[in-house]
Amino acid sequence: MAIIRHLTRTTLSLSLLSLSNGSTRSASSLLHRSPPPPQDPTLMQYDRLSNSINTKIKRLDHPDPRFLRYTSPHPTSSLDLTPILSSPRTRITTLPNGLRVATQSTQWDKTATVGVWVDAGSRFETDETNGVAHFLEHMILNGTKSRSGKALWEEVENMGGYLNAYTSREQTTYYVKVMGEEVPMALDILADMLQNSCMDEALIDQERGIILQEKEEVEMQAEEVIFDHLHATAFQYSPLGRTILGPVNNIKKITKADLQDYVSTHYAAHRMVICGVGAVRHEDIVEQVKKLFTKLSANPNTSLQWVANQPTIFTGSEVRIIDDDAPLAQFAIAFEGASYTDPDSIALMVMQTVLSSWDKTSGAGKHMGSELAQKVSINELAESMAAFSTNYSDTGLFGVYAVAKPDCLEDLSQAIMYQITKLIYRVSEVDVIRARNQLKSSMLLHLDGTTPVAEDIGRQLLKYGRRIPLTELMARIDAVDVDTVKHVANRFIFDKDMAIAAMGPIQGLQDYNWFRRRTYWLRY
Known part of the structure; x- marks a missing residue:
């Protein structure tokens, strides 16, 4: 067994060397930016090379430590709950x-x-x-x-x-x-x-x-x-x-x-x-x-x-109203969402914040944390876009609404569907933490004034039968992590039907089957 393990490591090392034109020196030059790990003199040259590459891969799996140090989304001390x-x-x-x-x-x-x-x-x-x-x-x-x-x-x-x-x-x-x-x-x-x-x-x-x-x-x-x-x-x-x-x-x-x-x-x-x-x-x-x-x-x-x-049944379908005289096209893509009392409703709100919203008049533009907002802003794909999560007593809607020029619809649709489906497979911890912080801040900022607080109390008593304390609400938001987002996205997005509504000059907007096909990724 020892011989087999040794041969496996050697084969891995040889395959890695083949990517660098068969040169041990060229492979090492890819890694000389960081100090090499301490080397065991008993290891063979191929083993040392394999260990150094594995160390590099592990380092890439973690965010830049400088980012975490100076602009870290992770709290450096325990959260002060006194105001709450x-x-x-x-x-x-x-x-x-x-x-x-x-x-x-x-x-x-x-x-x-x-x-x-x-x-x-x-x-x-x-x-x-x-x-x-x-x-x-x-x-x-x-x-x-x-x-x-x-x-x-x-x-x-x-x-x-x-x-x-x-x-x-x-x-x-x-x-x-x-x-x-x-x-x-x-x-x-x-x-x-x-x-x-x-x-x-x-x-x-x-x-x-x-x-x-x-x-x-x-x-x-x-x-x-x-x-x-x-x-x-x-x-x-x-x-x-x-x-x-x-x-x-x-x-x-x-x-x-x-x-x-x-x-x-x-x-x-x-x-x-x-x-x-x-x-x-x-x-x-x-x-x-x-x-x-x-x-x-x-x-x-x-x-x-x-x-x-009179139960509500979600139907995968679309409605399109073509108006070539309109200057801009508008469309909304929505999956069936969660009800008010669904345990995953909070996770959908975090996912909505991950996708975020953007407007052409916004000053943030390409500097926003949302990858979708960055893509739309840098490539000027839309006039505005916004993710939404709407809850009802027994169902909901989760999706994205966008306004764009007719010649941008194809690229904009591709960007939206890629970022929505990406929630199923690959979500970074930094994005989830930022979304949690933004969601908590927006909720607290919304409760500024007697009228918003009264609306919040009245709505919660009608839907939940009680007023949810802020501490409980914040704890529910903090409990949403990367695994939760992937699980909820798999439940509501993966290979699920959707509803599409569009109007304006929308001839360039892909058909329903195109959108439906992009609710999952095929990987071999």
């Missing part, structure tokens, strides 16, 4: 009817955000009623039985407040930002809006025209249109595939009965969260909510039952 541990506490109270009240008080804030988060959006509609959730949002902001639309908005403005609302595919939100002393009045306005909304037929017809105009404006925003088409092709014949505003024909025929039925079915107490952040006191908010929110529906139909009855 001392963050304000989120207090939650569940009332007998199932209504949840959550607050986060901060002594240094003079303002407060109070709002209502409802587990109801366009996903909880049918083909015939698609658009009702957004229409209802407009009607609720248009006055109540005791406050006309003008009186409602004047009251908010007179106390220096800011009233807003929005509807998404799975959530509807109404919130007011006011000074701390005006919180009781803000809650009174919210309760009146949600329980005593004026559904007058004349107001419905008036709002119908406003919504149709809003739809025309949205259709002029290419990014909104692309993602609507992406959802439509990815989630065909399912609620998530429908638009939030609904088709024009539905908007024209939505009635008062449709609006009232949606309220009684989905605006139930156990599907709502009332949240206050800033200059608020939890006990006061709870007492006011008990007195004000007394007319909410108690319909037992829950969002989980609705989702279970």
